[in-house]
Amino acid sequence: MFRNATKAGSLGIAAVLLAMTATACGNNNEGASPSASSTPAVSPSASTSESASTSPEPAKEPTPISIYSYDRTDYANDRVVQEIEKRTNTKLTIQPGIPWDPEQLNVMTATGKYPDVITIIDNDTFDRTGQWIKTGILQPFTDEILEQTPNLKSLLTQPEFEDLKVDGKYYLLPMRDEPPLGSAGQFVFQIRQDWLDKLQLPVPTTTDEFLDTLIKFKTMDPDGNGKEDTYGLITNGLDKLVSYSAGFFGLPHDERSTGFLKVGDGYEYWAIQPQVKDTLRWVKQLYDSGLIHPDTLTQTNITKTRPVFAEGRIGVTVENMNFDQLVNRITALQANVPDASVIQMSALKGTEGAYGYSKGNGHWAYTALSSQNKNPLESAKLLDFLLSDEGTKLSTVGIEGVHYTMDGDKLVWNEEEKKKDPGFNVNTSGQFHELNWGIVRWSPMVSEFYMKASETVVPNYSQMVQENLDRVNKYLIEPASYNTSNEEWSKFIGTGKTLENEFFIKAVMGKVDIDKGFDSFVKSWKAAGGAEAMKAMSDAIAASKG
């Protein structure tokens, strides 16, 4: 989902900050208009759409609401935005041009000036949500608010989000992922089916078979150009490759869970488990055999690996399981290799015990009300509207009769009208409107409505989604906790992650012996505060499980 995080973006923080501050105060009129009704997408229970759409009293002034989200186009007089404003009696300020770089939000909060509604991306080096709740940057969705926002309430009170409560209050609206609940976490192995076909190889199912397949990809000239210039695999970092592969050896871990699993009577962090050594040995084999594309070593941003994969000389990428992105990946590849195809693979068997991709928590990132929001109820009603069927459909396909018409149950786009509204940005959102993702959810790709609409452009979209989902979800393992947070752990994770990443990289590159290095890594990890932090977290998880 990281569409655009760049280092350049980080360095431009100051400029963006100034701009943010200016617009947050200025309440500019961005955005524009309209539309209609339909898919649940968010959660099975978030189906009614009464709340915000019917309530505005004509005499009341629209409520100004500033929103921070990522990778936004300048909506100018976009009619979908205007229609949302009309139906929710709000005046929205959505700052354009924010890249996928959470550091900007960090700086904004540090200055003490931040918008009313903010979307927060957590990662495994900074527990933003935990710290910002503690320091009072966020305000809760109170019971009074939830009583008036049925869709929001129905989402938050789903059992899987119970552990999002802090001191009995809900602060965070979890943004539901594209795949259905219970699917693998986001990053999965994706392989060139056309190369497998050409070399008459089956899809590998074990870590050993995978190694053999990649060796053949490297040596048997799958691109047919007569040169040995192909690679096995690319992703965004050797350390990341180790974490993406840990599930094959029985360690349930993905960046959106706590990374804790049950060990004995307590809970422990995945990176210090002995199975990590098996994972490291396997990744080292890939590295030593020259199968890993060298850009994997230096590119920490997955978006930068995409054009390299699209060149058509690499067999596997470890990437987001977002299906629209899979379509984009294949399209980009076909510009260079017309008959190319890519499929998402099942998890590889690397151990006799349980293995699989780590089951995801069903959401990524959060939307929250900031403590500077003077209109929390109206803001919550806006979010409630966007979660509703009506809001979902409006923010996805625009206004019926303007941007599309329905021919029976078939959607027919009006491309001319779509071109008039900047929110229909093909570069960031394909054929859909940009507001369908990143405000209250990610694109509802597995909803029937979304799939049908997608088939107007990608004929076998539903089938493609289902086949890939079946493969990816074939073998799953589950972490002990997804959302539990704890102060000691929150303070330690930055240091812990740096120690972990550096050890993984050195071990894979052969700069330290895996066995000896692992023992000394665990020792220094614990000595740097990991032992106490892990114990505190273990207690917190135990407490959350009652």
Next chain:
Amino acid sequence: MNRLPLRKDLRRYRQMYLLALPMVIFYILFIYIPMYGITIAFKDYSVVTGITGSPWVGLDRVREVFDNVFFQRAFVNTLLISLGKIVFGFPVPIALALLLNELRSRWFKGLFQNIMFIPYFLSWIVFAGIIENLFNGSGLINGIRVNQNLDVISFLAEGDWFLGIVFITDIVKSAGWETVIYLAALTGIDPHLYEAAQVDGANRWKQTFHITLPGLANTIVVLLILRVGYLMFAGFEQIFSLYSPIVYDVADILDTFVYRIGIEQGDYSFAAAAGLFQGIIGLTLLFTVNKIAQKIGSAGLF
């Protein structure tokens, strides 16, 4: 030296003071007033309560900084990279200025000077993009190596290569600018000295060693003092745009460490404590080197 009373001085040199005024205001507004924020190094800073509302914690955060394993490494890396840049980079513009000074063709001299100067105007982000495209695994140089059936070298992922690239690109980026400063200083040398030396039979080498270099000495000392004053600042933009976790071992400097802790991990007090330490060392070095320079006969910086 005769000193004028302040009022007379202000009146007499009012145009000079007027010229300096914008920079003075700039420094007051953007350098001195924000220094108040340094206090968060001694507080448990919270964004919501603000600087004044956050509780004092004494030297707790400073102690945490010194205990941090990555801080110690960043400190060493900063010193090594800065010293490397001085050792390899400092003589280059002096040599270039001397060489350019000997050129007869003004046209060629101007052209060469401009070409050297261009990288100085590129931002590090743009420059780093060019470097990445040259040295990456899929970059131009490796493309050529693959065509020659040579192994790919991950220049930006191997510590030694990485440092080499840091030193060389620093020279390419900044040598042009410093050369101009030296060339300007050269124009200040009295041409009569050369004429007199020629009459005495001094060849070009002797003129260089006995007239040109002594004439440049003050400028060299000033630039060296400035360089040493920045010893604790090894080039944030350059390192930040080129490094990745794979080379943290040799490339993580205090600036990047402070950035990661402060901006990426939101621990502002810790980052401020580390940054304060960096500033104090820098200031101490600046004063020390300036004093030494004065002792050995140079005018120094102030």
